[in-house]
Amino acid sequence: MQVPATFAYERADSVPHAIALLERYGPDARIVAGGHSLIPMMKLRLAQPEALIDINGLAGELGRVAIEREGEGEELAIGALVRHAELLDSTAATDLFPIFRDAERVIADPIVRNRGTVGGSLCQADPSEDLAAVFAALGATAVIQGPGGVRTVPIREFHRGPYETAVEPNELLIQLRVPVRPGTGSAYEKVERRVGDWPVAAAGAVLTVEDGVITSAGIGLTAVGAEGFHAPEAEELLTGRPPGAEAFAEAGRVAAEHCEPHADQRGPADYKRHLAAELTRRALTTAAGRI
Numbered sequence: 099m100q101v102p103a104t105f106a107y108e109r110a111d112s113v114p115h116a117i118a119l120l121e122r123y124g125p126d127a128r129i130v131a132g133g134h135s136l137i138p139m140m141k142l143r144l145a146q147p148e149a150l151i152d153i154n155g156l157a158g159e160l161g162r163v164a165i166e167r168e169g170e171g172e173e174l175a176i177g178a179l180v181r182h183a184e185l186l187d188s189t190a191a192t193d194l195f196p197i198f199r200d201a202e203r204v205i206a207d208p209i210v211r212n213r214g215t216v217g218g219s220l221c222q223a224d225p226s227e228d229l230a231a232v233f234a235a236l237g238a239t240a241v242i243q244g245p246g247g248v249r250t251v252p253i254r255e256f257h258r259g260p261y262e263t264a265v266e267p268n269e270l271l272i273q274l275r276v277p278v279r280p281g282t283g284s285a286y287e288k289v290e291r292r293v294g295d296w297p298v299a300a301a302g303a304v305l306t307v308e309d310g311v312i313t314s315a316g317i318g319l320t321a322v323g324a325e326g327f328h329a330p331e332a333e334e335l336l337t338g339r340p341p342g343a344e345a346f347a348e349a350g351r352v353a354a355e356h357c358e359p360h361a362d363q364r365g366p367a368d369y370k371r372h373l374a375a376e377l378t379r380r381a382l383t384t385a386a387g388r389i
């Protein structure tokens with residue numbers, strides 16, 4: 099089946115308008131951003147929304163990458179409609195957090211990256227999604243807007259399961275916010291079967307070091323069945339220790355122990371577990387070198 103079922107189509111002209119349209123059409127309406135996940139699913143009849151609410155006209159509200167003051171510090175704000183290619187091109191984002199450059203270079207191909215969005219990727223909640231691991235490693239916060247106003251959800255609580263998120267049917271993911279800390283390095287390591295493919299396994303690392311000691315460690319994992327796309331036991335193990343090869347190898351082993359990879363066409367479970375350990379170790383090593 100390569101033709102979607104019939105659906106109504108609306109173009110939102112503001113975030114409140116998009117939310118009003120979601121309310122009007124009810125739970126069978128869906129937001130469409132880049133359409134790279136949703137449209138193929140509709141063609142295969144795996145998704146049959148009654149109405150599509152197109153948010154592509156909202157780049158003014160949802161398409162910005164900016165460093166903003168937040169209390170005493172700063173946060174990097176990334177709009178939900180920012181395209182993969184725009185994030186890759188944003189020096190504001192990639193200079194602060196090279197993990198974005200590492201990851202975006204290996205997500206799909208230029209055609210998908212030109213249309214696919216940060217918000218669409220996170221809301222699709224594919225268990226192999228690269229950006230889920232990136233934002234989990236960064237300890238980001240998701241900003242969600244609905245009829246009742248704006249609320250925030252830590253990204254590690256955003257994904258409720260495969261293809262399921264904290265965003266309610268009448269809500270919109272509008273932004274991701276990442277805390278900016280001095281003394282931070284970050285990196286992303288992915289193994290894919292061929293260029294542009296989804297990961298067999300991938301790991302992201304974000305390290306903050308003060309006075310020779312790790313004060314904050316973020317480890318994101320994807321495609322290996324890590325709950326919330328992160329590795330809290332390995333993060334805990336690193337905190338308070340000096341960065342080094344031994345600590346990073348141990349963190350990799352602990353991260354892998356807590357994964358539950360499944361065998362599929364991308365590889366057997368034990369291979370994926372091995373990758374989780376090795377890619378975590380490599381990402382931590384590169385992140386430390388970038389501080």
Ligand SMILES: Cc1cc2nc3c(=O)[nH]c(=O)nc-3n(C[C@H](O)[C@H](O)[C@H](O)COP(=O)(O)OP(=O)(O)OC[C@H]3O[C@@H](n4cnc5c(N)ncnc54)[C@H](O)[C@@H]3O)c2cc1C
Pocket residue numbers: 128129130131132133134135136137178179204205206207210213214215216217218219221222226227228229265269270271272294295296297
């Ligand atoms: C050939 C191919 C290869 C790919 N390879 C990779 C890869 O290697 N790694 C990887 O991580 N991804 C990969 N992807 C996925 C890609 O990153 C898509 O861009 C992404 O899955 C969806 O983004 P989108 O903007 O197209 O979302 P859409 O398809 O428009 O939407 C996806 C879902 O999110 C919802 N949604 C979208 N935006 C919002 C919002 N702001 N608020 C609430 N709900 C929203 C929609 O209703 C829908 O349910 C690949 C895709 C393709 C087609």
